[in-house]
Amino acid sequence: MKKILCFFTTLGISLLGFSQELNLGEVHGDFNLNLQSYQEDKLIGAKAADEIILNNAYLNLNYLKGNFATGIRYESYLNALADYDPDFKGNGIPYMYATYNIDGLEVTAGNYYEQLGSGLIFRSYEEKGLGIDNAMDGVRVKYSPLKGIYLKSFIGKSRTYFTYADGIFRGADGELNINDVFNLKSKTKAIIGGSFISRYQKRENVMFKIPQNVAAYASRLNIIRGNWSYYSEFAYKLNDPANLLNKSKMNYAPGSALTNNISFSKKGFGLSAEIHRIDNMTFKSDRDRNGKAYIINYIPTLSKPHSYALLAMYPYATQSDGEIAIQVDLFLKFKKGSMLGGKYGTKLDLNYSRMNALSGDYGKSFLNDEVDYTPIPLCFAQERYFQDMNLEINKKINKKIKTTCIIANQTYNKDFIEGKPTGDYGVINSTILVADISYKIKNGHSIRTELQRLGSIQLESAKKLAEGDWSMGLLEYTISPNWFFQIQDMYNWGNEDVNKQLHYVNINAGFMKGANRFEVGYGKKREGIFCVGGVCKTVPSSNGFNLSITSSF
Amino acid sequence: MKKYITLLSIIITITACEKVEKPYLTDLDAYVNPDKKVLIEKFTGHRCSYCPDAARELESIHDIYGDQIIGMAIHIDDFFAGPSPIGNAFDYDFRTEWGDELDENYNIVGLPKGMVNRIGIPDESHILGKDEWASVVATELQKEIDFLITIDADTNKINISILLENNIINNYKLFVCLTESNIINWQQDGSENIQDYEHNHVLRTVIYNGELSNTDNLLRDELISTSFNINLSDLEQYNINYSENEAVNGNGNAGGWNASNMSVIAYIYNTNTKEVLQVEEAHLNN
Incomplete structure (x- = not known):
């Protein structure tokens, strides 16, 4: 409470000071509320909440004047939604900052988000969907x-x-745009950068030596020439053992990450190829704690982010302890009037990604008094974690009808990715078909439907049966610019357990006006994994009403 | 000036790191693997006057290492453990069919004696006097583990889960039994006959002694789960019948079990060497 009073006093004095110049600056903000009821539903394994209704809400307030900015975020979890970590509990102002910028120097005190390079050694960020x-x-x-x-x-x-x-954490970063620094007129542009981060954590261990200052550094290079772009980053983390007492689990090996991306694009054509190798790069803000709240770096996933429900049913979570991954993405746009383009043109996106384990029993570098193991640098012969081959075609049929069709085949190592005991579910292979059709009825009125089907098999014998085949249908009616109505049903008709051949029906309606948006809904959600950029969380099954409000000014 | 401040802060930052060198373990002799548990099978009898000393040694070792030490008291030998006629002192029969089998299989001579994880079977040095237990325990606790056992039990059902820590060839068996503590009954302690002696970790019955898994190769992270339905009344009656009909000088006074004082012990042992690789204990109503 003292912090809040202090903040508003400071803000008041600031406003008073500025008001003398008759320039009060600007205040901006945004508000978000997500509220859901939880009823028991034994069929889908949904639990009732003791509170009946759970709620996440936040309000951002920012004040700007010239080169000065300050702001706060009020957050409320009474109590947090079931798919959130229950440690988010209560109300408070966990985010407040003040910053100014003068003659090229920017100073920030309080809270801030920061990222070094692509985040391999450090990324401080917010992702509300994941509760991060x-x-x-x-x-x-x-x-x-x-x-x-x-x-x-x-x-x-x-x-x-x-x-x-x-x-x-103590961090530093330097970046040089070679062309700008040396005033080069070359068509080739080069940007180089280097970053460093160090974590201090006082720890004593009666058995093992523990470094109190753990450092990581990274270098990066970005070259752009014409339609080509190349980006490479290498990161290295020094010994960062967990504070354990178990000799066989102590790991003093350094970590490393190498990522390379090359892309070419011109009108109607794009090609991107990417590879990364990650070895022992989990970096935490507290070496003794587990959970995504304590992860302080970010390894971007090389799998394509899918938004359609059945395509995203088995998403990939980046394995920062060790993986080698590739992704190739080809984008084509056939011109209007061509044989494949038709009257309105056709877009095609072909994507392939694959992630494998690093070699060896440990799947990462391992070093202690008895073991010294480093995986083979480049090898795709080890255990496959994930593979996704997908083709997406966007086609406008006529002035009223637009379609998106996707076919995908995904291989998902459920035991490994979800941390299940080996042999529980094994590896699941799914073939997914999606058809998304929009029809414009008249001005301001459109209807959209999604039809999806997922057929899956378990590639090896397993102790437990996976969920099997699914179908999904969605119907959405939009009255622009204010209203939308949506109904969808996910049906697990192929579950080997007839008692689990269930429908997951959801009904939603939304109203938007100006800067405000309201959405209400009711339905059942299946237990599953939800990922953003390779960072995932487990979502429990639920049954209930939900209300969402967003607003900004 | 501003750029020097920024550069200085960067330079200060990049000096903040430590690299530690081998050996990482600072005191090898004091090392204890926190996941390793050790079974001490203590062979005893209520008329064995030195046996309480062994029980006290077991408690002392337990005080040092805590729950990493799991004790089991096995009453054997018709002279030391045989009961008196009912109505007299020492008329309770702690012996069991399985205790007598262990006595026979492991050639226990003289009491008190014990086995620590059954180490030493091949060269027949597995039978240890109480003063030899502590050093074997210290060595055993440094060993790495292949199995992590968890027990979930009540008076009707015992669930055992075994998580594989490494890839191994299946050469192992699983043993599951029940023990009881806080049994107040007669015990000779030195020259004294104590009427209200507290007997702990007493082997009551064996639930299972068989294959760990029907597969030849066990994979790291594999979870082996198994369950046993139990009926305490039937198991208790079995001991009573054994005492009455089969044990030498038995009198059938082997009942009076108290489920609230009972525990499940589950251990995995090597089929060839008989070494106990890992053991776990949980209260019957955990």
């Missing part, structure tokens, strides 16, 4: 002494729920 918010609390300076030179340094602790993790 590891905002930093501390100070940060950024400085650009010359055009093309960008320096930054920070110190702080990482947020975990309504408190902060034990580790103190």
Whole structure:
């Protein structure tokens, strides 16, 4: 409460000071509320909430004047939605900051989000859908002494729920745009960068040596020429053993990550190829704690993010302990009037991704008094974690009808990805078909339908049966710009257990006006995995009403 | 000035790291694997005057290592463990069919004696006096594990889950039994006959002694789950019948079980060497 009073006093004084110049600055904000009721549903394994209704809400308030900005976020979890970590509990202002920028120097005190390179060694970010918010609390300076030179340094602790993790992070980053610095007129542009992060955490172990300062560094290169772009980043993390007492589980091996991406694009054609190798790169804000709230780096997944329900039924979670992955993406647009393009043109997107384990029993580098193992640098012969081959075609049939069709084949190592005991479910192979058709009835009125089917098999004998085949249908009616109505049904008709051949029906309606959006719904959700960018959470099954409000000013 | 401040903070930051070198373990002799558990099978009898010393040694070792030490008291030998006629002191029969089998299989000579994870079977050095237990325990607790056992039990059903920590060839058997503590009854302790002696970890019955899995190769992270339905009254009656009909000088006074004081012990042993690789104990109503 003292913090809140202090903040508003400061804000008031600031406003008073600025008002003397008759320029009060600007105040912006946004609000979000998600509320859901939870009823017991034994068929789908949904539990009732003791509170009946659970709720997540937040309000952002930002004040801007010239080069100065300050703001807060009020968050409320009374209590947190069932798919959130229950440690999000209560109300508070976990985010507040003040920042100013003058003569190329930016100073921030309080909370801030930060990322070094692509995040391989450090990423502080917020992803409400996953319940992740590891905002930093501390100070940060950024400085650009010359055009093309960008320096930054920070110190702080990482947020975990309504408190902060034990580790103190010190970070630095420098980036040079070679063309800008040397005023080159070359068609080839090059940007190089380097970053460093160190975590201090006081720890004593009666049996083992534990480093209190754990460092990681990374270098990156980005070259752009014409339609070509190349990005590479290499990261290295020094010894970061967990604070255990078990000799066989102590791992002093360094971590490393190498990612390479090359892409070519021109009108109507795009090609992208990417490979990364991740070895022992889990980096936490508290070495003694588990859970995504304590992860402080980010390894982007190389699998395509799918939004259709059955395509996203078996999503891939990046294995920061060890994986080698590739992805190739081909985009084609056939011109209007061509044989394949037809009257309105046709878009085609072909995507392939594959993730395998690193070699060896450990699946990562391992080093202690008795073991010294480093996996083979490049090998795709090890256990396959995931594979996705998919083809998406977007086609406008006429002025009223637009279609999207997708065919995909996915291989999903359920035991490994979901942390199940080996042999429980084994590997699941799914073939998925999606048809998305929009029909414009008249001005402002359109109807959209999705038809999806997933057929799956377990590739090897397993102790437990997976869910088998699914179908999904969706019907959505939109009255622009204010209303939409939606009904969908996911049906697990192919479940070997006849008692689990269930329908998951959801009904939603939304109203939008100006900066406000309201949505209400009722339905059943299946237990599953939800991922954003390779970071995943388990979603429990649920049955109930939901209300969502978003607003901004 | 601003750029120097930023550069200085960057330079200070990049000096903040430590690399530790081998050996990582600072004190090898003091090392204890926190996941390893050790079984001490203590062979005893209520008329064995030195046996309480062995029980006290077992408790001392337990005080040092806590729940990593699991004890089992097996009453054997017709002279030391045989009961008096009913109505007299020492008239309770702690012996069981399985205790007598263990006595015969492992050639226990003289009491008190014990086995620590049954180490030493091949060279017949497995029968240890109480003062030899602690050093074997210390060595055993340094060993790495292949199995993690968890027990979920009530008076009707016992669920055992075994998680494989490594890939191994299946050469193992699973043993599941019930023990009882806080049994107040007669015990000779030195020159004294104590009427209200507290007998702990007493082997009551064996639920299972058989194959761990029907597969030849066990994979790391594999979970072996097995369940046993039990009927305590039937098991208790079996002991009474054994005492009455088969045990030498038995009198049938082997009942009076108290489920609230009973525990499940499950261990995995090597079929060839008989070494107990891992053991777990849980209260019957955990």
